[in-house]
Amino acid sequence: MDNQSHTSLLSIVVPVFNEQEVFEEFYRRVSNVLSSIAMQAEIIVINDGSNDETLQIVRTLRDQDSRLAIIDLSRNFGKEIALTAGLHKANGDAVIVIDADLQDPPELIPELIKEWHNGYDAVYAKRKARDGESYIKKSTAHIFYRLMQRVGRVKIPEDTGDFRLLSKRAVQALSTLNEHHRFMKGLFTWIGYPQKAVLYNRDPRFAGDTKWNYVGLLNLAIEGITSFTTAPLRIATYFGLITAAGAFIYGSYMLITTLLFGNDVAGYPSLIVIVLFLGGIQLTSIGIMGEYLGRIFNETKQRPLYFVNRYEPSQAALKTEDLVDTPASPKVTADKIR
Ligand code: UDP
Ligand code: MG
Numbered sequence: 001m002d003n004q005s006h007t008s009l010l011s012i013v014v015p016v017f018n019e020q021e022v023f024e025e026f027y028r029r030v031s032n033v034l035s036s037i038a039m040q041a042e043i044i045v046i047n048d049g050s051n052d053e054t055l056q057i058v059r060t061l062r063d064q065d066s067r068l069a070i071i072d073l074s075r076n077f078g079k080e081i082a083l084t085a086g087l088h089k090a091n092g093d094a095v096i097v098i099d100a101d102l103q104d105p106p107e108l109i110p111e112l113i114k115e116w117h118n119g120y121d122a123v124y125a126k127r128k129a130r131d132g133e134s135y136i137k138k139s140t141a142h143i144f145y146r147l148m149q150r151v152g153r154v155k156i157p158e159d160t161g162d163f164r165l166l167s168k169r170a171v172q173a174l175s176t177l178n179e180h181h182r183f184m185k186g187l188f189t190w191i192g193y194p195q196k197a198v199l200y201n202r203d204p205r206f207a208g209d210t211k212w213n214y215v216g217l218l219n220l221a222i223e224g225i226t227s228f229t230t231a232p233l234r235i236a237t238y239f240g241l242i243t244a245a246g247a248f249i250y251g252s253y254m255l256i257t258t259l260l261f262g263n264d265v266a267g268y269p270s271l272i273v274i275v276l277f278l279g280g281i282q283l284t285s286i287g288i289m290g291e292y293l294g295r296i297f298n299e300t301k302q303r304p305l306y307f308v309n310r311y312e313p314s315q316a317a318l319k320t321e322d323l324v325d326t327p328a329s330p331k332v333t334a335d336k337i338r
Contacts, residue, residue: 009316010039010113011092015082016058017048019100023057030098030106031065037110039094042314044069046086049076062312069314074307080182081306083162087171089311091320095166104163108200112165121193124157124164125200137217144221148186148228156189156224157197164188180298180305183224190228226291233292236285243281247274 012030016023027043034041047055047070055072062068071085083097094116098104108125115123145158162184166174173191189195225232257263 008039008093009091009320010034010037010041011090011095011316012041012043012109013046013083013086013090013095013097014043014100015046015048015079015086016050016054016100017076017079017082018050018052018054020050020053020057022101023054024061026100026102026106027061029102030109033106033109034067037113039113040316042067042069042091042316044071044086044089044314046070046082047072048079048082049073059312066315069317070310070312072309072311074309077306079162080184083184084174084182085306085308087166087174089313089317090171091317092171093168095168095171097162097164097166099161099163104161105200108163108198109165111198115196115198116165116167118196119194120196121167121170122164122188122191122195124160124188124195124197126157126197127159127161128199128201140217144224147221148224156185157195160185160197162188167193169193178305179227180303181223181227181295182305183220183227186224186228222291226295230292232288236288239281240285243278247278250274 012034014026019026030043043065045058045068047058055070058068058070062070069089071089073082073085077085087095087097094113096109096112098106098109104125112123112125142158145156148156149158166188170191170193173193174187177187177191
């Protein structure tokens with residue numbers, strides 16, 4: 001393809017949240033890789049409300065390297081939205097999404113680009129091994145992916161993070177999805193287009209701590225399931241039907257035996273068991289419905305996904321965009337998705 005020659009642009013989108021220990025090393029390794037690639041590049045850093053020195057570090061680097069762009073969000077919106085903000089500003093013919101903590105080796109980028117040249121729209125990095133992660137995290141992740149494959153309509157590839165390359169049209173497709181509950185791995189898959197996996201070894205975090213805890217991961221799992229499938233609602237319905245049928249059969253049996261033989265002692269134990277069982281099922285079903293109701297509530301508010309405190313474009317962006325919207329004007333701050 002002609003447009004993928006020297007003049008084509010590669011955007012690297014990297015969300016950062018308190019990555020002061022890591023970012024310089026990340027930048028060094030990415031720059032190294034970029035110098036071996038025959039493409040122009042821009043590195044879009046989204047500062048997701050860091051409260052350490054991250055932003056200053058990135059600014060200092062940007063003063064020396066005009067390939068860097070900074071989207072400073074107005075607060076911490078979470079990785080998924082930070083990523084989206086980056087995708088909205090990416091001008092590249094190909095866009096790489098990567099974590100700053102060097103768990104995604106930048107050295108893999110040329111391979112991703114190779115598959116893009118082969119005509120794939122989404123090239124995702126699939127990890128072979130998970131070093132430096134606990135056994136519990138590995139096995140819960142495994143169960144989660146299996147569960148998603150089972151109940152979701154979308155087959156999210158197992159053992160993939162957000163590290164991937166997206167073609168321009170894949171990024172454009174993603175930009176049309178403006179839901180608030182963004183389960184990115186699911187959305188990446190949902191848009192379709194030819195997709196291809198590239199295998200790699202996932203490194204342990206270079207420095208700093210993961211921003212995820214187990215509650216966070218559980219929330220992400222619930223997010224993933226509820227934003228891609230209504231199967232839990234169906235399961236609740238089945239539970240209801242089964243218990244109703246059971247209750248009907250048992251009720252008929254009680255009625256008949258009472259009529260035929262009379263009833264000596266009222267069965268307190270069976271009564272309490274049934275009451276507790278039904279109560280449990282009802283509460284679970286209401287909880288599941290509540291999860292979906294909450295999502296409907298959040299989506300109907302139609303709020304913008306994020307606000308930008310300040311946007312400092314890359315050189316490449318300055319060339320491609322007519323910067324009619326000056327930074328800090330209300331239009332930019334209310335950066336609604338296109
Ligand atoms: N991140 C972010 N906002 C957040 C949490 C994380 O932008 O609220 C960024 C973080 O700086 C890193 C990437 O998302 O570049 C992945 O985060 P982390 O390594 O904590 O997640 P994990 O690799 O454990 O899934
Ligand atoms: Mg990480």
